[in-house]
Amino acid sequence: IDPTLDLFDEIEKLKKEKNAVILAHYYQDADIQDIADYIGDSLGLSQQAAKTDADIIVFAGVHFMAETAKILSPTKKVLLPDAKAGCSLADSCPPHLFKKFKEQYPDHLVITYVNCTAELKALSDIVCTSSNAIQIVESLPPEQKIIFGPDKNLGAYVAKKTGRDLVLWNGACMVHEIFSREKITKLKERHPDAKLLAHPECEDVILEMADYIGSTTGILKYATKSDAKEFIVATEPGIIHQMEKDNPAKVFIPAPPNNNCACNDCPHMKRNTLEKLYLCLKNELPEIEVPEDIIVRAVKPIERMLEISA
Numbered sequence: 001i002d003p004t005l006d007l008f009d010e011i012e013k014l015k016k017e018k019n020a021v022i023l024a025h026y027y028q029d030a031d032i033q034d035i036a037d038y039i040g041d042s043l044g045l046s047q048q049a050a051k052t053d054a055d056i057i058v059f060a061g062v063h064f065m066a067e068t069a070k071i072l073s074p075t076k077k078v079l080l081p082d083a084k085a086g087c088s089l090a091d092s093c094p095p096h097l098f099k100k101f102k103e104q105y106p107d108h109l110v111i112t113y114v115n116c117t118a119e120l121k122a123l124s125d126i127v128c129t130s131s132n133a134i135q136i137v138e139s140l141p142p143e144q145k146i147i148f149g150p151d152k153n154l155g156a157y158v159a160k161k162t163g164r165d166l167v168l169w170n171g172a173c174m175v176h177e178i179f180s181r182e183k184i185t186k187l188k189e190r191h192p193d194a195k196l197l198a199h200p201e202c203e204d205v206i207l208e209m210a211d212y213i214g215s216t217t218g219i220l221k222y223a224t225k226s227d228a229k230e231f232i233v234a235t236e237p238g239i240i241h242q243m244e245k246d247n248p249a250k251v252f253i254p255a256p257p258n259n260n261c262a263c264n265d266c267p268h269m270k271r272n273t274l275e276k277l278y279l280c281l282k283n284e285l286p287e288i289e290v291p292e293d294i295i296v297r298a299v300k301p302i303e304r305m306l307e308i309s310a
């Protein structure tokens, strides 16, 4: 790339020329969030992907998110700035193993968290996100037996909140599993008035300490509405960019992980860069393709989710 190019201007030009829309998740780099047409949590992003009239969707997020956009808008070209932007949670649930697992519970309905492959969605009855998982479980009769996958932490949280006995797949997200209860406790001693905001992909020991538990959009809205001045944020720190933009007078502290890393960046989300976003829009590559038979099967549980959360 020519170093004299203003990537913001170039991306804006290409977007207009090609009738493209940029959808970005809150875990993306600040630059990408700033150039996006829409920033949101997984539910908001899939709702946008379903209704856009753009010809090209550039999905600044990870592979399963771009796949979901393709399933909902199969006639559109869906691009992902880095084709290798995967997800440890989606990887923790290989579809052939999940199929066998599901066969052990033939009278159970399958709810899958959106953080999974298109093939896994095709094996599901209803998809959910962290913002509607409780609502979706509660929309089912109490006697309905349910398998919930792939995230065991979100599943356990939903089981606790709804009082339902869910059969859980043993999957987890590498980013949300490594927050340190001890380090957060020490941080709270130094910031006694700070509220702890946590994503439900965190382990129960972290969720137990939280003042608020919710999706990235939920966390952002809670911080904006709250009278508190300080917040400890137990999710991927990319969200702090919007939290600071919306609340310049408030202080946001990333929750510390239990390893020696300085932060909890998601290595998959952070594969995307502004440069890659520019090149992907320019070259219309890498493009996300989902086989037709998978689209036909996977769209039903996603649409069921969108109907319940409408």
Ligand code: 13P
Pocket (backbone or CB within 6 Å): 040, 041, 042, 043, 115, 129, 130, 131, 173, 199, 201, 214, 215, 216, 217
């Ligand atoms: P939400 O933005 O839906 O809360 O999802 C968080 C996440 O881990 C996405 O990968």
Ligand code: SF4
Pocket (backbone or CB within 6 Å): 062, 086, 087, 088, 089, 090, 115, 173, 174, 175, 176, 236, 266, 267, 268, 269
């Ligand atoms: Fe996957 Fe976790 Fe990264 Fe989200 S934060 S994309 S769940 S690895």
